[in-house]
Each structure stands twice: as C-alpha cells, then as structure tokens.
Amino acid sequence: MMTWPESLRPSGLASRRGAGASALLVSATCLLATIADVRWAVPAAVSSLLAGRVVARAWPAVVVLAGTIMVGVAILVAVPSLLAQAGTLVAVWVVAGLVCWLAGVAWRQGTELMRAGWARAAQLEREQRLVAERARLRERTRIARDMHDSLGHELSLVALHAGALKLSPDLAAAHRDAAEEVRAGLANVVDHLGEIIGVLRDSVDGQEERAVGAGPSDLVQRAAAAGVQVRLTRSGTPSPTTSAMHDHALYRVVQEALTNATKHAPGSAVEVHLTSEPAQTVLRVVNACAEPQTGGSHGSGLLGLRERVRLAGGTFEAGPRAGDWEVIARVPYVCRGAGAASTTAVAVHHRHRRRVSRTAVALILVPAVTYSALLAAVGLWRHQVYSRAVLRADAYASLQVGQQRTRIASRLPARQVPHVPPVGSAPGTVCEYYAMTSDLFDDRSGDAYRLCFREDVLVTLDTLRS
Structure with missing residues (x-):
C-alpha cells in the first residue's frame, strides 16, 4: 500500500477541518460587522480566502457564506436607514465573501493539480519500471519455452532412437534393458522440463493458481x-x-x-x-x-x-x-x-484540471450573478419603501408656511424617506423628509422635500438635491 501524504492523514484532515471551520466563522462575523464599519471587510476577505484554501468540501462554505449574506440583507430590510449604503454593503459582501473564497478554492485546486501532476509522473515512472521488468520476464519465459521446444524435440528423438535400439534383434538382453532405462529417463526429463516451463509461464502471466470455485x-x-x-x-x-x-x-x-x-x-x-x-x-x-x-x-x-x-x-x-x-x-x-x-493518474490529473477550469469560470460568474441578484432584490425593496414616502408635486405646491400640521396631514405620505440628508435645521424645529420619486431611473431619484415644523406649525419648505 502507498504511504499517505501528511495532508491526507486523519490528524491532518482533522486539523484542516478545524482551521476551515474557524476561518468560516471569522469570515461570517466580519462580514456582518461591515454593516457597522466597512473596514471589517479586510479581515473578512483574508478569512474567506483561507477558508477556500483549507476547506475541501464546498457546501459548508456555501451554506455559511450564503446564510451570512441573507442575514445581512435581512438587516438591511429591517433597518431602512441602511438602504442608502445597501449597494456598497452588497458589493463588499460579494467581494470579501464569495470572490475571496472562490480565489482560495482556485488556489487549493491549483496546488492539488500540481501534486496530481507530480503523482502522475511518479506513477508513470513506476509503471515504466514494471513494464520493463515484465518484458524481461516474458523474454526469459520465451527463451525457456524455446529451450523446451528445442531440447524436448531433441530429447524425444534420442528417446525414440533408444526405443528402436531396444527392439534390435541382435542386441543382448543386458543392452536391451539399458536402452529401456535410457528411454524412460529421457521421457522423465521431458516431463520435468515441461513442468518447469509451466511454472515459469504461470508466474510471468500473473495467473497464479487459486482453488477452483473460490471467490x-x-x-x-x-x-x-x-x-x-x-x-x-x-x-x-x-x-x-x-x-x-x-x-x-x-x-x-x-x-x-x-x-x-x-x-x-x-x-x-x-x-x-x-x-x-x-x-x-x-x-x-x-x-x-x-x-x-x-x-x-x-x-x-x-x-x-x-x-x-x-x-x-x-x-x-x-x-x-x-x-x-x-x-x-x-x-x-x-x-x-x-x-x-x-x-489512472492521467484520469486524476484531467479531473483536477476540469475542477480548476470550473472554479475559474465560477470565480467570474458566481459573484457577478450573486451581486446582480442581491442588488436587484435590494433595489426592489428600496422602491417599495420609497414608493410609500413619495410626496406628489401638486401636494407639495399646495403647502404654505403657517399651516397647521393637522390640516395638511392628509396630503402627506404615510412614511418618510429612511435616509435623512445631512442638512442642518433651525433650533426647536422638527423636520420631515419625503421623496420626490421612487423611480430609480428618474433624474429626481434621491432628491427630497423637507418640511420643518415648530409647535406643529409649518415654518419652512425646502427642496434637497442629491
């Protein structure tokens, strides 16, 4: 049996699994921490790369990373004020999570491909030695068979002559008995020679005997x-x-x-x-x-x-x-x-090459598709949130400074925009912000109306441009 590489021994596998689980846990934690501070993307990227390098099976990493991204999206949905930075967060998660993990997978598979190439070369060298040794043994067997054929033929002729000599009428009885002994001895020699050649044939052809019917x-x-x-x-x-x-x-x-x-x-x-x-x-x-x-x-x-x-x-x-x-x-x-x-080693080498090729394609397609899908989902949710915070232009035009809020409440949307623009307001006033449109392709997308009240009386009307 072949001795195992250190990385394939049970202790090595256990340590690799432990390191992979730790790297995945750190990566998931850091990805969620980027919601508070984007700088956590750096340790998330490093741990994702190490997880892809160490974890041999794909599904644990896929489950952890996909679950982490889904939790992050759920946090964005639950906290509408984070929608303004949703695109940035999704890009960070995809790059620091999926892209770095796939890069680690490609790194590991490239290493395995190199090892498979060396293993293939070593196995081909062993097979060449075995083939050469087998050829030498076959040649020796052919020589032995040739000797059997030629010597057996010659010995058979000598035995035939000895038998004819025994039947000679002018030969004495003692000489006739001696001729019979020579003929019998030659027959035994031919039989033994055939048995020896048969043993050589069985050992070289690899058809060692086993019990009849044994399985x-x-x-x-x-x-x-x-x-x-x-x-x-x-x-x-x-x-x-x-x-x-x-x-x-x-x-x-x-x-x-x-x-x-x-x-x-x-x-x-x-x-x-x-x-x-x-x-x-x-x-x-x-x-x-x-x-x-x-x-x-x-x-x-x-x-x-x-x-x-x-x-x-x-x-x-x-x-x-x-x-x-x-x-x-x-x-x-x-x-x-x-x-x-x-x-064979050739098939293993080709299999590793196919895996590396598939990983290279996935390194481009999977993050792109995931980013597009998440961005589309966040965009749809943002549209849903902003559509309930749109103040129509005619309703805004009907508002006048000095009106009571209770009188204009029916013209205001049910919700405000989740992101408050960083614009200062006068002391003692409470400002409300409403979107001009929820259409992402409209030029007014991101613009807002600001209505400021003091003691429930409208005091200012502003238009904020993004």
Whole structure:
C-alpha cells in the first residue's frame, strides 16, 4: 500500500477541518460587522480566502457564506436607514465573501493539480519500471519455452532412437534393458522440463493458481476464521455468465484489500460490499483509515490491482473517504478489453484540471450573478419603501408656511424617506423628509422635500438635491 501524504492523514484532515471551520466563522462575523464599519471587510476577505484554501468540501462554505449574506440583507430590510449604503454593503459582501473564497478554492485546486501532476509522473515512472521488468520476464519465459521446444524435440528423438535400439534383434538382453532405462529417463526429463516451463509461464502471466470455485466469500470466511472483523454484504442479482477475468479480478481485489487492512489497520472492522448491476459488479471494501507503517510496498500492490482490473475492462479506485480507507472496483461481466477507460493518474490529473477550469469560470460568474441578484432584490425593496414616502408635486405646491400640521396631514405620505440628508435645521424645529420619486431611473431619484415644523406649525419648505 502507498504511504499517505501528511495532508491526507486523519490528524491532518482533522486539523484542516478545524482551521476551515474557524476561518468560516471569522469570515461570517466580519462580514456582518461591515454593516457597522466597512473596514471589517479586510479581515473578512483574508478569512474567506483561507477558508477556500483549507476547506475541501464546498457546501459548508456555501451554506455559511450564503446564510451570512441573507442575514445581512435581512438587516438591511429591517433597518431602512441602511438602504442608502445597501449597494456598497452588497458589493463588499460579494467581494470579501464569495470572490475571496472562490480565489482560495482556485488556489487549493491549483496546488492539488500540481501534486496530481507530480503523482502522475511518479506513477508513470513506476509503471515504466514494471513494464520493463515484465518484458524481461516474458523474454526469459520465451527463451525457456524455446529451450523446451528445442531440447524436448531433441530429447524425444534420442528417446525414440533408444526405443528402436531396444527392439534390435541382435542386441543382448543386458543392452536391451539399458536402452529401456535410457528411454524412460529421457521421457522423465521431458516431463520435468515441461513442468518447469509451466511454472515459469504461470508466474510471468500473473495467473497464479487459486482453488477452483473460490471467490470473495471464501476469502471472507477464511479471514473471519483467522480473527478478522470482516462482513460481506451482497445486493442485486449476479449474472449467471461471467468471464474468468471478472471472477479472478474480484478475488484478487478482496484478497489484497483484506491483506492491507490487517497489515495497516489491525483490529479494525472491514466491510465488503458486492453489488451486482446489469452490466458489471461493483466491489467496495471499507476499513478504518489508520496511519500506515512506513517502508511498505510503495503502492505496487495497488498498481497491480489497478492493472488487473483494467485488463478485465473495469475501473479501480483506492484512497481515503470520509475518515475511512475505501477500495472500489467496477468489473464488467464480459471483458471489454485492455483499452477500456481506467482511473489512472492521467484520469486524476484531467479531473483536477476540469475542477480548476470550473472554479475559474465560477470565480467570474458566481459573484457577478450573486451581486446582480442581491442588488436587484435590494433595489426592489428600496422602491417599495420609497414608493410609500413619495410626496406628489401638486401636494407639495399646495403647502404654505403657517399651516397647521393637522390640516395638511392628509396630503402627506404615510412614511418618510429612511435616509435623512445631512442638512442642518433651525433650533426647536422638527423636520420631515419625503421623496420626490421612487423611480430609480428618474433624474429626481434621491432628491427630497423637507418640511420643518415648530409647535406643529409649518415654518419652512425646502427642496434637497442629491
């Protein structure tokens, strides 16, 4: 089994999750604090970037950031006086929250892509060594077979001559017996030579012998009898006709997975799941993700399993999943040939490249769409609030200084504009502000009427331009 990188070990995963949760919490807190002071956007941006860099799963960050932005929007709705700075706040939240988080995700995925590239190069180098060694062994086997063919033929001829010599009528009885011994000895030599070549052929072709009819269930039973906590579950209807490559691939995957589990995670429970689908069998072996010992096989066992499953036309995956070590093999009932797609380092590299490309697109589209949607929502709410605070031009023209407020109350809107312009008023007066229009595309948008009263008597009428 391959030794794990530090970042994939259980302790490393736990620390990364803790750091990611802390970064998300700090980011959410700082985003809400920008309502009081926009300078909180800087720590919010830094913590969002770190959260994207550390948190591997997207949905926790999406839930936290989306929930934080929704809470902020709710605060804007509940406090109408904040509507004037709503556009600025929404832009800060989108940039310091979503954009920085997506930048952190792109940073992490770029690092993973680089690691996947190095892993691919290392695996290709190992595969080249394995291919070269396999070629050498095959060549030696071919040489041995050639020797068997040539020597067997020559020895058979010598045995044939010895048999003819035995039948010679002018040969003495003692010599006839000696010729028979020579013929029998040569026949034994030919048989032994064939057995030796057969052993070489089996070891090179990788078709090591196993008990007839033996399968994953036999391996599980033997492992359970030896004290391993292993359980086999089956689902689906197995195909009545399966190829020998299919059966042997499943046998080897279970055998190697149980061996690795007992070696690297002794005492842990092992779950073996066999699912029979319409066209293939899906084998999953899950055990506790214990820290492996150093000095192992450097992944040669996994490489051998991947190659065996690939030759059977299937795919093979192995790695940490949610705190466990999981091995997944999908093997078709009928071999599709060695050219079938497989989950190799090349596929992993391509998958990381696709993820980085999708993140780069999301880095542009998601913030833009989110900002537009939030700005549209805030704009609609602002229009709703301002529409109830619009003082019609004819109603304003009918107002005169000296009128009692009770007499003009019916002509005034039910609400005032939420944002009070920073314009001073005379001492002892109470001023009210009403919008000229609620249409954002009107030139008067943002302008207001100011009506000041002293002891409920209208004393001034002003027009405030934005």
